[in-house]
Amino acid sequence: MTHPVLSVRNLVVDFPDRRQTFRALDGVSFDIAAGEIVGVVGESGAGKSMTGAAIIQLIQSPGRIVSGEILLNGVPITGLPQAEVAALRGKRIGLITQDPLTSLNPLFTIGQQMIETIRRHLPLSESQARTRAIDLLSEAGISDAEDRLGAYPHQFSGGMRQRVVIALAIAAEPELIVADEPTSALDVSVQAQIIGVLKALCERRGTAVMMITHDMGVVAETADRVVVMNKGRIVETGKVADIIRRPSESYTRGLIAAIPSVADARDRKPVAAGVAPLVEVQGLCRDFRLPARTLRQRFAAPVLRAVADVTFEIPRGTTFGLVGESGSGKSTCARMIAGLLPPSSGEVLMEGARISGRKGMSGDQRRRVQMIFQDPYASLNPRWRIRDIVAEPLHGPNRRAGRRDLEEQVAELLRKVRMEPDAMFKFPHQFSGGQRQRIAIARALSSEPEFIICDEPTSALDVSVQAQVLDLMASLQEELGLTYLLISHDLAVVRRMSDFIGVMQRGRLVEKGDTDQVFDAPQDPYTRMLLDSILDISKVA
């Protein structure tokens, strides 16, 4: 009888601390056969990375495996001595981590790292290992592999680095590859390529892959089977198409329903024609001076144009989605429109009055513009009570006198974002990511703004929480007649929320228009490429 490559049986992992014991994994069991790609999905804290760490036996102290077994080709590997486990890693179990920037040593060339890894696991000479390294790199899709052996990791882009990491993982012909969020740090277009490479390599070699990810889209495009985890337990296991189309557990149903898809046309009211624009962005540019490397550059410093001639307008009460990959200038745009960064040229008008350049802004103009940030852990001062955080933008005519009145006002705002007014006496660390983002929204609402800039408001959140926050934003827009500028790298989120959309590439706005039009009939080749490369649950095989 043939064994599955990996077999996990009733795995239990505990994290004891001085007060109580936290059970991180509770009876996890699954198999992966040779040549099979199994996706392990779940929200943060579901225990998916913990499962991966348990398999390579690198659980952080004080966590420990309490019971259960992990079998590699039918042989138990739990409880082996450290030296034997270390010999397994890399040789029989390859590992691909999320961040290719930190998983490669910046001080060694790609070639040195490849050759070292190959020779540690295989009995090859230096030159044989070198040949093999070149083969592996070309297989992973790096052109001119021979020339690039002498390059350092920082000379490679994120996608290229992840290809190198994949080449390293398959170097010793492992039976199993544990890939922990292999594409989460990459841009959409690169993500698709990396997934393609990984899939092709594993099919060719018959390697079993455990693909840990929070992104159902990645699983939909790559995996054969999927394991859905929640709070340390397995909720459901099955074929990918079955789980996505006909989830049987209520948790999975909720999860699938919460995932926005680019294929869903928006169910928004069409924007009435002839609505006057509330915000106009005209010819916005921003240059950054690069550090001078030579004496000559000291006098004429090289300049990076982060945002080049961006022009668009947002009608009152609508949402304009600004999408683009990392480095496309969308966040720089947002900061200029919010008045946090002066533009090099161009201007931002609100009902005809200039609001760009913070100095020229009157108190009332300032009140009308607010911003919601990406990371709800960094956007709330950890030492302030929620009451003071929410009330911060309240000043001048908007701030009613007296503490009692202020608390009433804050309570009202918290109710608006569907939170209990009691929350105002607590500190940010007492709330989850989604709750913190609601608090951030309450703060933005407190100055009664008309225009809110949302910079990746949900990309730090789990899908189900993301859906709640997006719903809240949509209903607040309806209630208060807000105008949004929504900045996101997630096209599905933008499609769901926006009336209009602008696509940015390298600082330029390459395409703008009605959301459905752009999604259904993109004009610019870059937009088309971007839309083609999205990993989306609607694309399930």
Next chain:
Amino acid sequence: MQGNQVLPGKTTSGSRGRSLLAKISDSDVAYSWWHSPVVVIATAVLLVLVLACLFAPLIAPYDPFDPASLQLMDGFSPPMTTSSFSGNHYLLGTDAQGRDILSTILHGGRVSLFVGASATLFAVALGVGMGLLAGYRGGFADAVVMRIVDVQLSFPAILIALLVFGVARSVIPPSLQESAAIWVLIFAIGLSNWAQFARTVRGATMVESHKDYVAAARIAGKGPVKILATHILPNVMGPVLVIATISLALAVIEESTLSFLGVGVPPTQPSLGTLIRIGQQFLFSGEWWILFFPALTLVLLALSVNLLGDWLRDAINPRLR
């Protein structure tokens, strides 16, 4: 039945409706304190020393500054003797003038602690202010402040204190020198210690000022001074507290060193350093206690503060838990 269970452990207590004392005693810092015996002992020693010095006028058996009460005939009494002349009992012996060593230590420790604490406070205020300015403003202000810091950190602190002291002595009129001495000392020691605070705070400020809560405050229309005071300052004070503890020990030692060299507090207000200077004259003639006990007090004081600061640094660093 879903969800990570929290298995019953040693204690499970809700955080609601408990007294502040209960909350403190249940915190992780308190736990780590209680579980390191060395730190508990250091705290106890420090507490005894500080309280004894603080209440010196009440505790000290004799008043070493009252010439009328001095018994010249009791000079050089060894420790644990009762004078046959005056009937006074001297626990730690007396010096050449018949002053009770215990009393002089308590009064001297008071001066030392006052100078050390005030100098540290001054260094913290100056260093934090400069660090905030450099870290938030960046650019030219940052370059100027940090170069000054670099230069200053390349000299031993005691040299800088001596320099400041020397300059002050030539500037202040002789009639005021006696009364101003202690303030000059505080200024000199503080000025020699601010640089490390500035460097630490500058780094932390740069990190904090790029966080989004600062951007949110700017959008809300707050000015830089308000942002620095209400947002950034509370978030950079953690490491400052730790350095301040260790710096307190250094300042006490520095004060003693200066007084030992004869440039510190005037002899009418002896500090621990002055006592040590006086005592070392008698070391080789057999009157060891005149030097030994003030020196022991200084060592205990510095050691316990240092141990406490060292522990505090680890205890509030979440990565080391």
